[in-house]
Amino acid sequence: xxxxxxxxxxxxxxxxxxxxxxxxxxxxxxxxxxxxxxxxxxxxxxxxxxxxxxxxxxxxxxxxxxxxxxxxxxxxxxxxxx
Amino acid sequence: xxxxxxxxxxxxxxxxxxxxxxxxxxxxxxxxxxxxxxxxxxxxxxxxxxxxxxxxxxxxxxxxxxxxxxxxxxxxxxxxxxxxxxxxxxxxxxxxxxxxxxxxxxxxxxxxxxxxxxxxxxxxxxxxxxxxxxxxxxxxxxxxxxxxxxxxxxxxxxxxxxxxxxxxxxxxxxxxxxxxxxxxxxxxxxxxxxxxxxxxxxxxxxxxxxxxxxxxxxxxxxxxxxxxxxxxxxxxxxxxxxxxxxxxxxxxxxxxxxxxxxxxxxxxxxxxxxxxxxxxxxxxxxxxxxxxxxxxxxxxxxxxxxxxxxxxxxxxxxxxxxxxxxxxxxxxxxxxxxxxxxxxxxxxxxxxxxxxxxxxxxxxxxxxxxxxxxxxxxxxxxxxxxxxxxxxxxxxxxxxxxxxxxxxxxxxxxxxxxxxxxxxxxxxxxxxxxxxxxxxxxxxxxxxxxxxxxxxxxxxxxxxxxxxxxxxxxxxxxxxxxxxxxxxxxxxxxxxxxxxxxxxxxxxxxxxxxxxxxxxxxxxxxxxxxxxxxxxxxxxxxxxxxxxxxxxxxxxxxxxxxxxxxxxxxxxxxxxxxxxxxxxxxxxxxxxxxxxxxxxxxxxxxxxxxxxxxxxxxxxxxxxxxxxxxxxxxxxxxxxxxxxxxxxxxxxxxxxxxxxxxxxxxxxxxxxxxxxxxxxxxxxxxxxxxxxxxxxxxxx
Numbered sequence: 001x002x003x004x005x006x007x008x009x010x011x012x013x014x015x016x017x018x019x020x021x022x023x024x025x026x027x028x029x030x031x032x033x034x035x036x037x038x039x040x041x042x043x044x045x046x047x048x049x050x051x052x053x054x055x056x057x058x059x060x061x062x063x064x065x066x067x068x069x070x071x072x073x074x075x076x077x078x079x080x081x082x
Numbered sequence: 083x084x085x086x087x088x089x090x091x092x093x094x095x096x097x098x099x100x101x102x103x104x105x106x107x108x109x110x111x112x113x114x115x116x117x118x119x120x121x122x123x124x125x126x127x128x129x130x131x132x133x134x135x136x137x138x139x140x141x142x143x144x145x146x147x148x149x150x151x152x153x154x155x156x157x158x159x160x161x162x163x164x165x166x167x168x169x170x171x172x173x174x175x176x177x178x179x180x181x182x183x184x185x186x187x188x189x190x191x192x193x194x195x196x197x198x199x200x201x202x203x204x205x206x207x208x209x210x211x212x213x214x215x216x217x218x219x220x221x222x223x224x225x226x227x228x229x230x231x232x233x234x235x236x237x238x239x240x241x242x243x244x245x246x247x248x249x250x251x252x253x254x255x256x257x258x259x260x261x262x263x264x265x266x267x268x269x270x271x272x273x274x275x276x277x278x279x280x281x282x283x284x285x286x287x288x289x290x291x292x293x294x295x296x297x298x299x300x301x302x303x304x305x306x307x308x309x310x311x312x313x314x315x316x317x318x319x320x321x322x323x324x325x326x327x328x329x330x331x332x333x334x335x336x337x338x339x340x341x342x343x344x345x346x347x348x349x350x351x352x353x354x355x356x357x358x359x360x361x362x363x364x365x366x367x368x369x370x371x372x373x374x375x376x377x378x379x380x381x382x383x384x385x386x387x388x389x390x391x392x393x394x395x396x397x398x399x400x401x402x403x404x405x406x407x408x409x410x411x412x413x414x415x416x417x418x419x420x421x422x423x424x425x426x427x428x429x430x431x432x433x434x435x436x437x438x439x440x441x442x443x444x445x446x447x448x449x450x451x452x453x454x455x456x457x458x459x460x461x462x463x464x465x466x467x468x469x470x471x472x473x474x475x476x477x478x479x480x481x482x483x484x485x486x487x488x489x490x491x492x493x494x495x496x497x498x499x500x501x502x503x504x505x506x507x508x509x510x511x512x513x514x515x516x517x518x519x520x521x522x523x524x525x526x527x528x529x530x531x532x533x534x535x536x537x538x539x540x541x542x543x544x545x546x547x548x549x550x551x552x553x554x555x556x557x558x559x560x561x562x563x564x565x566x567x568x569x570x571x572x573x574x575x576x577x578x579x580x581x582x583x584x585x586x587x588x589x590x591x592x593x594x595x596x597x598x599x600x601x602x603x604x605x606x607x608x609x610x611x612x613x614x615x616x617x618x619x620x621x622x623x624x625x626x627x628x629x630x631x632x633x634x635x636x637x638x639x640x641x642x643x644x645x646x647x648x649x650x651x652x653x654x655x656x657x658x659x660x661x662x663x664x665x666x667x668x669x670x671x672x673x674x675x676x677x678x679x680x681x682x683x684x685x686x687x688x689x690x691x692x693x694x695x696x697x698x699x700x701x702x703x704x705x706x707x708x709x710x711x712x713x714x715x716x717x718x719x720x721x722x723x724x725x726x727x728x729x730x731x732x733x734x735x736x737x738x739x740x741x742x743x744x745x746x747x748x749x750x751x752x753x754x755x756x757x758x759x760x761x762x763x764x765x766x767x768x769x770x771x772x773x774x775x776x777x778x779x780x781x782x
Contacts, residue, residue, distance in 0.1 A: 013679065014679075015679065016675075027300075027303075031303070034305070034306050035306060038306030041309075042308070042309060044334070045308070045309045045310070045335050045336060046309070046335075046336050047335065047336065064305070064307050064558060064559065065307065066302060068303040069303075069304060069305070069306055
């Protein structure tokens, strides 16, 4: 259910978002940006790669993948699957 | 002790062990009489028919305290009070009483504390508040050896070094002003918003240092590995193989890497160029404190504060010179020939010392850094006794070998690069070897230069590659700080001093802001910095503390007076605190929110409670003992009040596993010690653990 509180809190860490229309809090927004930038780099490096393939690959990196980026990926995957 | 009517010269030493050494050196027979006054050893010695009474302090006997009792900010007025009156754990009371009782008969005073800012302040405060005098003579020495102390006594200054004293005093005042006011402001902002009290400590050096750690962590948390390729290749020369390096160390795209491999698929190249050069490698400069701390961390994994502690012991035993120095200079006046001759008595260094003495070249290699008060850290030449710990011996060996190395000749290294052309692509074979050892011989244990095979090849000669492949790699995030690299960062950013940096890092650990040998900020540390960076960045930026260091230097060089400097800083601080006050509730709310999140994060939930089935098992740290244990979260719930607890090992990282023990159905936890990870039942008495030895190792 989308409540008023849900609209102002980050769905991952429950911290207040900068703006209600933002998807995440400041930190997780940066992580999402970094994830997107990472995809551009991977696409450039391999020439061809789907977003799903990219996500699958980076999740295998263990501690090398930043924890905030991992949280964003896992959250987005969870919502995609459900 | 002199008779009741007799007057004497009173000497103030910094520590009991230093007092003993000074008294022994000053007494003409080398046997000063010792009497205990309030359980403090008081040494009486005779020199040139004069009585000298040497009394030790135990570091600072006084501390700054706010005038008035309000716990608010700004707190701008302070006074010096005996430490034991504010800190009940301080063991300084007897020392204060001893100095006070010896005051009346003291005809004059000599300050014999370590010759640096702190030493000057310790001596001056005792002189002013306990001996009720304003002026004293000053002995300056860099080692506690007999000859150095006697020379310092004979050439003692008639008055204190005002530059040092004022710079030491202003450092105390500024650290007190900034530390107390910002810590209070933060703690009160939280109290006014959340109506709960938690001490949040921050200081002018602590803030920026913690910010370095947090900023690095933020970067690591946002890191996404990026692919790149290297060209991996090997050549065969005269039945030997060696790696060849492609002209570009990193290739950004897979296609480019594949193209290179494809274009080089004939695996036959030709020598295009042979470059050979000889390099002179000068010795490493003598140790100053930071270099010693870094080198000791590198070779023995000693934390900077431990290194300082060990060095302090070696100094007090008169084995090395004063360690709190910035200097990389070893003046000839130190008498290197004498030191080296004395070192020959130690079997391990004998051959090297004789070699240096026979070469008759006693001019050491020096670095650029200077320190007006002390030379670089060097051995005194005194023989080491049996009462040194293993770690102290290790550090001593490092210092002696570095000292010997500065008398060594430059080492010579030949570097050879062979460029191979294959289908317009260039590969390089790199080799180097030491042709003349020079100083490396003396410092061999702590330095290594690899000898890499260099094949002899002529221009145009054909070269056969064993393989040329592209190899996929991924970028890695920047490494977290360890104590040594954090110290280097502080030094590069010019925050803190050589004497305080190690202590600041220790404080960050003590306050629970950072953890681990690879330093990670705790949720609390992250929360504090996050709020300050957003609402009050000035306190976590190095600029402010760097400016303060500059001001303190100006005071030391007597360009500004202490009063003038303090007045301007008080005014500045008052304005800054006013600014803080305006934002207080905003900061308090943010701090409270972040602390709540950090507290949640710091709770490690190990699974459901087997007793009440309602609560969850969490790791709790006892406020009283600091020890950790597992307890049920329903303990605070008055209707359930579940009292189940399990003990935990005192060390190692504990994490949740989501697994259940097959013997008793309790949750399994991950127990990580260094690289060793183990899944163990939370119950020590579980059959799966059988006998757990005292050290926590599982024994079958």
